[in-house]
Amino acid sequence: MMKQLLTPDYIFESSWEVCNKVGGIYTVLSTRAKTLQNTFPDRIFFIGPDVWLGKENPMFTEDPKLLEAWKEHAVKKDGLQIRVGRWNIPGTPIAILVDFTPFYKDKNDIYTQAWLDYHVDSLHAYGDYDEASMFSYAAGKVVESFYRYNLTMTDKVIYQAHEWMTGMGALYVQKHVPEIATIFTTHATTIGRSIAGNNKPLYDYLFAYNGDQMARELNVESKHSIEKQTAHFVDCFTTVSDITNNECKELLEKEADVVLMNGFEDDFVPKGEMFGKKRKYARALLLNLANKLLGTKMDDDTLIVVTSGRYEFKNKGINVYLEALNRLTREKNLTREVLAFVNVPGWVGEAREDLKQRLESDKDYDTPLEVPFITHWLNNMSHDQVLDMLKYLNMSNAADSKVKVIFVPCYLDGKDGIVNEVYYDLLIGADMSVYPSYYEPWGYTPLESIAFKVPTVTTDLAGFGLWVNSLKGHYGTLQEGVKVIHRTDYNYSEVADGIRDTITDFSKLSESEVNVIRNNAADIAEKALWKHFIRYYYEAYDIALRKAHERCKSYKQK
Template sequence: MSARTSLSRNTHLIEAAWEVCNQVGGIYTVIRTKIPGILQHWNHQHYVLTGPYFPAQADAVVDPQDEDGSVFGQAAQLLRARGYRVVYGRWLVPGRPQVVLIDPESGPLSDEDIRRKLQDELGIPCPANDPLFRQVARFNLGLFEFCLRCSELLPVQSPLIAHFHEWMAGLPIALLQALPETLRPGHLRTVFTTHATLLGRYLAMQDLDFYENLAGFEWQREARHYGIEPGVRTERAAANGADVFTTVSAITADECTHLLGRTPDLLLPNGINSERFEALHEFQNLHKQNKERIHAFTMGHFFRSTPLDLDTTLYFFTSGRYEFRNKGFDMTLDALSRVNTALREAGSPTSIVMFFITRAPYHSINPNVLESRALLEELRNTCDEVAEEIKQSLLYRALREPSRRLPDLNSCISEHIRLRLRRSLQSWESQELPYVTTHTMVDSDGDPILQAIRRVKLFNHREDPVKIVYHPDFVTQLSPLFGMEYPEFVRGCHLGIFPSYYEPWGYTPLECVSSGVPAITSNLSGFGDYVQKSMRNHRRQGLYVVDRRSRSYQDCVEELAGYMLDIAAMSRRDRIELRNRTEAGSPLFGWDRLIKHYQKAYTLSQR
């Protein structure tokens, strides 16, 4: 461990979260990306991550190991002897940290025993009809046992810190507090981080004046109203029982004070692992390469009826958890409607393809979208054959032409290939409007994004400069529509749009910054608030912050539309220079700078 901290060199650290080796949302990215920063300060043998074991996700990213004599490996063995299914190994991410995963379907207690234990010892109801809370409870009981076994294996002069993220890994704190003082490990200290309060997320989705009304909410009544009392009680117990309580932003700290009954001791802002390049052209080339792959999607999706000039087409996107209002999807669509009108009335040559990337219930990829993709591939293959035939025939005919004139290119193509190309072009033509969604939705009529698209009438008409693509799933390499990973998709775009109403931090604009992609956020997100307070000239560095505090919704829409139009009006050279400045500012948010806040929390826990 680094001498720059006041922590003892023999201190051990357990970091626990539901999203360790289990990608659900942004916390997965936070934990995974900060590992190299943590390991700059901690001995590999003294640090372990723990999470639930879900084979479909974990088996692809964990290298199982024999328990090699480390404290955490021995504790995993002891846990296994208690009836838990446990996987011990290395997480296959940069740093390859130790990881212990606990099967949330295992353990020695019955469901009834668990319900009784939580109710009697902690006052936390455990409903029989809530399968998620049942899994969370089982995982947390195993996590509690793991922490105890580690504390028993370590001598009392070796401090042990257990850092729990979110309510889904917070029960061990309450269980430790419930132990008789004589049984509580004296050298085990706890840190709890809430990245967003469970109740706050629900309230913000329903209350149009959430921040103004924050001080007036009665937590227990609201938790019961939304049917989330078990999770809220767990979160409150963890927040109030931890030796050190932290959150990610000043906005969420205020929320914690009112909804959890304790003001956080520290703020732990989220960072990124910014991939730096020796030469500016390297990341610009990556933008160009990935943009070409998005071009391929655009041609397949739009060109059958609505060809676009790819040289003047910009790619905007938003992504994140499907919380229509909290994530600002509503404001984004209203602003896009204004942008569409402004560009059309100005006769602008610029087209904008706006991607909504979020996970929503769907049946399958739209067969018509797949058909267009297949027809494009067939046409591409035919054109490749035409080009190959022309290349071979042209050389032969040019050499034989006595006058040295350019041969007739039509004569270089066989009738067979000519017919095949004609048929491919006839099959390609379509009069249907390009679909606004790439999938067949489970509830097309009730889907909030589709409802808003109908309201603002952005249906991908040929005359509309703004086109919509709603992709209700993550972008991955395995996607037949994109065939690229999400970070590659981000690099290929020109602007990320995240004007959130409720966002404790906001990782998506950070991902843009690390890729040299300008981003729009809001000052109701922790990240946007942080940017406003720490970066004097943030707009010059590609970070636009919509002021959503004490302003009308329509004023905010107007400001957001103005930022989009500013980007659309830029020349290609201006956009390149903006990407350069955006990428150059990314080290300000690097984990190598921000990991010090975690070290401070761990040091504080020892006092």
């Protein structure tokens, strides 16, 4: 018989990315919010840093009437500086933004107490450690204030903290409000990311690395310490994929209690006739952009391939993507022209005036602009990994080359000065996407791609790739919509060949074969919707609530 899961009455979640779009965690929280808001209407509260103080935050709408009595108490009696309102995402959940700067003056006392209570080493802090820890501590104080003012022992309350940046607050709540059940989610371990980012082999040697020793070597001791101690002391420790769970076991010496896979909502994907219109528009825009930059006449038969995401050259596999495209230039069996985009925000300067002028003109051009690889000038054109590698590979973007590569080094927010469309409105125009990650705890970009029926290539070093393999019972294939390539510390060349061969195979398919693959891709995306993955959260809530219940029982007996 299945046990009855305990469910919370109130949920608090804190993250640096609440009402603050920085990376993938924003996608996790903002797409899941609607599912939880439907189940716990206005009983889920997201706590974020008030980093937009004095500026208009487009993601947040303040509401002075919301939680008014508590807010007044929190400001006057608890000395908190908070704003309460709605997060402008589907479900419009309540968001509490806290100004954490007043806590800097108590920083040393806060760190000393964290050491005495939980052995958290803040001695080697630098960079964003202080900022994150003061926010985290402030978030913990917000939850304590809300609980003491509004709730009682009979209310079942969850506090879920995301990433090392929120560890200090989770431990504060654990100590000061023991009635609240705590969950800590690491989306990527500090050490794992550092090892991968420092060109050390992560996977073959994972069993041999000592997390504490590597933290000293890579100079991330304090971040590692708060992450590790929080994982060990909270009621329920979670991560986002089996591959990251392996890291947690080895580097944090703590296995996750539950793996909370990252779902998403597909409400941003156009339906029906609108889908076809948007796809057609995006393709025309991308081809026109390329033709104006390169002085070519590529037509709609061109195979458009994309990669995107954060500018982590090795971790995101941008290097192996470029290598594969270079090999593709020599591929005898390639029957179509390939236009490949690298949509990765770099250290962008200004939009190219020469390209802008061409785009505003109706003329056709038969000569390329100078540096025909890039849409915006960079602040440092001579030190950029994408441009450096294209130069090293001797890629030319010449009219007679079957493969053209264009680097779009800006955020696709609709107002970059050249493309002027948002990311999703361009993604829909691609034929295929490639995300050959070396380090990828989950992997939203390939998941978003297949939601737009754009088949994708990923690797088994991405949590998403592993999930597809487990879903299919074998390595995902191109025909199924997600090609999963085996990747290790040392098989870079085989991965590049695998991508080259996959693009070549795709280029030979008929329209009807491609349509089958596109629909298969969308079917996989459907299986990753939050309505399927939210159950893992309920498991985590149950574990945490039972632990908190036991703790409170033992306090009463003392």
